[in-house]
Amino acid sequence: MKKTIKDLEVNSKKVLVRCDFNVPHNDGLISDDNRIKQALPTIQYLIDNNAKVVLCSHLGKIKSEEDKKKNSLKIVADRLSELLGKEVVFVNETRGNKLEEAINDLNDGQVLLFENTRFEEGETKNDEELAKYWASLVDLYVSDAFGSVHRAHASTAGVPKYIDSAVGFLIEKELKFIGEALANPKRPLVAILGGAKVSDKISVIDNLLKIADKIIIGGGMSYTFLKALGYEVGNSLVEEDKVRLAKDYLDKADGKIILPIDSVCAKEFSNDTEIGTYSNQNIPSDMMGLDIGPQTSELYAEELSDAKTVLWNGPMGVFEMSNFANGTISICTTLANLDATTIIGGGDSAAAAISLGFADKFSHISTGGGASLEFMEGKKLPGIEAIANK
Secondary structure, eight states, rough: OOOBBGOOTTOOOOEEEEEOOOOEEEEEEEEEOHHHHHHHHHHHHHTTOOEEEEOOOSSSOOOOOHHHTTEEETTHHHHHHHHHHHHHEEEEEESSSSHHHHHHHHOOOEEESOGGGGSSSSTTTTHHHHHOOOOOHSSEEEEEGGGGGTTTOIIIIIIGGTEEEEOHHHHHHHHIIIIIIHSSOOOEEEEOOOOOOOTHHHHHHHHHHHHHHEOOOOOOOOTHHHHTTTTTOOOOOOOOOGGGHHHHHHHHTTOOOEOOOOEEEEEESSSSSOOOEEGGGGGGOOOOOEOOHHHHHHHHHHHHHHEEEEEEOOOOOOTTGGGOOHHHHHHHHHHHOOOOOOOOOOOOHHHHHHHHHHGGSSSSSSSOOOHHHHTTOOOOOOHTTSSSOO
């Protein structure tokens, strides 16, 4: 068990919190502040317990000076001030006197955010000198950026080597839900995997075949499996170099893998094209599958009816286009009405559930796409491994 924020004595201490403020933004406006809101419980706890709160995060990819101008965390500091109802001191530096003095001037309960960690080249290289420097500015470290813990960066895996550390409430919740679903699930455990490619999910399928009672497959990746069974799938997305692997999985699964029985197909990758619903045997050669069909939705609802734990990663179709969103909506509706622990593993399936209005209908929606995927693969996450144990 990792130490949590409640295991630290934070009163009057300078506490560095690695948050995930990597929010979508354009022309200085944040289009979705969900990640900032997810960080609030940890930040508020530290304020309430008289800590001097120092926050850090990355924002975007930094390859040029232009990227730096575009990806300053100032917009996050402004939004965070509004959400907390108090000033967040922003320091537009990542090191140096100005930052050191601002941190040393903090009173108990004050909050400071410093500039984008990726403005430092050493951040993504997990540079030891940089990690030591950031650690030297504070007394304690709290990891609460689940979306970044699968990366061994200076601010995620470096700093906690040098000072006492713990996980924040957000990561504690992620570890509890996804960790328990993988290690000690209430059964039946059903995994739902969607998205475009088998290659993105190979390690996940490998790991879940050992753990899950059933694996339901949808999305573009399902056509590689259908091809492996000998179906003609028209112009549907198929990874030819993964057909043999898909066949191996089906043989190994011994009936555990459930595939679509019909598809909503279209002539083009567009909402404004000729569409039709076809069984696996009848997909026309000039059409492509872009969603699971209504019979498949019924089949999947039936397969999920007795589930006690569900892990879902990846949409059932091109949910951004209304003609191909029904399969994903159907899964959302089925899960919303189950008496089960339902977990969405970040990324596109989380975006789908939120955009389709199901955000509060699941036990847990992960904040980390890549991190939750690697967690489901059974991999160790560097940013978690670095945190002190109880």
